[in-house]
Amino acid sequence: MAAEASAIDPMAQFHIDPVIGSGWSVFGYNLAFTNSAAFMVIVLAVLWVFMLGGMRRQLVPGRWQVAVESMTSFVSNMIDANIGPKGKHFTPYVFSLFMFILLANFIGLFPLAIIPGLHAFTVTSHITVTGVLAVMSFSIVLIVGFAKHGLKFFSLFAPHGTPWYLLILIFPIELVSFLVRPFSLGLRLFVAMTAGHILLDVFASFIIQGLHANNAIGPVVSILSFAMVIAVSALELLIAAIQAYVFALLTSLYLNDAINLH
Amino acid sequence: MPQIDQISSIYASQLVWLLLVFAIIYVVIGRGMLPKIEGTIHARADKVSGDLAAAEAARDAASQLDRDYHAEMDAAHHGAAGAIQKAKDEAVRDTELKLRLAHDQIAERMHHSELALADARAHAFGEIENVAADAVRDIVARLSGADVNEGDALVAVRASLAA
Numbered sequence: 001m002a003a004e005a006s007a008i009d010p011m012a013q014f015h016i017d018p019v020i021g022s023g024w025s026v027f028g029y030n031l032a033f034t035n036s037a038a039f040m041v042i043v044l045a046v047l048w049v050f051m052l053g054g055m056r057r058q059l060v061p062g063r064w065q066v067a068v069e070s071m072t073s074f075v076s077n078m079i080d081a082n083i084g085p086k087g088k089h090f091t092p093y094v095f096s097l098f099m100f101i102l103l104a105n106f107i108g109l110f111p112l113a114i115i116p117g118l119h120a121f122t123v124t125s126h127i128t129v130t131g132v133l134a135v136m137s138f139s140i141v142l143i144v145g146f147a148k149h150g151l152k153f154f155s156l157f158a159p160h161g162t163p164w165y166l167l168i169l170i171f172p173i174e175l176v177s178f179l180v181r182p183f184s185l186g187l188r189l190f191v192a193m194t195a196g197h198i199l200l201d202v203f204a205s206f207i208i209q210g211l212h213a214n215n216a217i218g219p220v221v222s223i224l225s226f227a228m229v230i231a232v233s234a235l236e237l238l239i240a241a242i243q244a245y246v247f248a249l250l251t252s253l254y255l256n257d258a259i260n261l262h
Numbered sequence: 263m264p265q266i267d268q269i270s271s272i273y274a275s276q277l278v279w280l281l282l283v284f285a286i287i288y289v290v291i292g293r294g295m296l297p298k299i300e301g302t303i304h305a306r307a308d309k310v311s312g313d314l315a316a317a318e319a320a321r322d323a324a325s326q327l328d329r330d331y332h333a334e335m336d337a338a339h340h341g342a343a344g345a346i347q348k349a350k351d352e353a354v355r356d357t358e359l360k361l362r363l364a365h366d367q368i369a370e371r372m373h374h375s376e377l378a379l380a381d382a383r384a385h386a387f388g389e390i391e392n393v394a395a396d397a398v399r400d401i402v403a404r405l406s407g408a409d410v411n412e413g414d415a416l417v418a419v420r421a422s423l424a425a
Contacts, residue, residue: 029274037279092292
């Protein structure tokens with residue numbers, strides 16, 4: 001049993017291996033096309049095919065077109081509610097972000113492992129991906145904020161009507177909470193995806209171990225674990241959507257700070 | 263945790279492929295496809311609100327037409343009622359006039375007839391008196407042989423007739 005436990009490593013699913021071009025190198029940086037990159041391209045392809053269904057542009061839409069339009073309206077309504085009409089320019093960015101994260105989360109849950117030799121890879125379970133997305137959103141907030149308001153952007157850290165003696169405390173607190181944003185934004189998605197996938201893998205390994213255990217309690221553990229896998233899969237589907245929504249929502253809220261500044 | 267253990271060997275690949283894929287998504291899908299889909303949604307919303315406005319205008323026009331129709335019908339009814347009343351009044355007045363004329367004519371003819379009747383009666387009475395006077399003179403002459411003159415006989419006859 002000890003041998004089987006070590007054979008199933010719940011962390012193996014996050015391992016990145018080159019698919020092709022393991023030696024591709026530019027200026028000394030290894031740019032191999034990895035399984036992670038492959039799933040990014042799969043996300044891109046799926047998203048493109050999905051969006052094609054919305055390009056029929058019929059006055060009375062079919063099911064697919066309605067699905068695409070409901071996604072675009074969802075994001076544009078979110079932008080409209082959180083930023084207002086000035087946020088229109090950022091709809092393409094937030095939409096791209098939302099759809100990329102949503103599809104990466106969903107495709108990562110796709111049961112591809114039933115085909116031997118393959119397993120789904122969750123792009124968003126890597127801090128190197130979520131961190132880049134978070135820094136990208138944070139950079140846009142900084143660029144827009146300073147471009148629109150100049151040094152007045154620092155007044156974001158001094159809420160209206162704060163007495164000067166409190167400002168001494170509040171300004172650093174607000175500044176720190178602002179600077180923590182990219183980390184919280186990137187870590188939240190990374191941790192949620194990683195934790196969910198580890199949980200799924202651990203319960204799945206319990207099923208196998210229960211079947212291999214030559215005692216009476218083994219099958220019971222397997223059945224209970226299987227029920228858990230079903231429940232956690234349903235929860236993960238929910239979390240996949242929620243995390244994409246949270247990432248897009250927080251990005252639009254931070255953009256609102258930069259655009260409207262109180 | 264491979265995400266952290268592998269970070270030094272994979273970060274460049276992850277960054278480059280992510281930026282490449284995300285740039286394609288942003289340019290092709292976010293900038294290329296999204297505005298067209300939003301345009302379709304706006305066009306549909308405009309069409310729906312335009313159709314609603316047109317329907318409302320058509321309904322207003324229809325109700326205006328209905329009001330006009332009723333007003334015209336009312337006016338026509340009023341006109342017709344007036345014409346009928348006028349015709350009735352005229353007929354009544356005409357009838358009254360004719361009746362009065364006829365009545366007058368009849369009254370006049372009756373008056374004439376009455377006059378003629380009275381005349382004829384007076385004449386008849388005169389005749390009767392004369393005849394009676396003649397008869398009295400005859401009877402007196404036969405009975406007594408006295409000759410009564412015409413005037414006395416007439417006076418006596420009138421007196422006895424009046425009694």
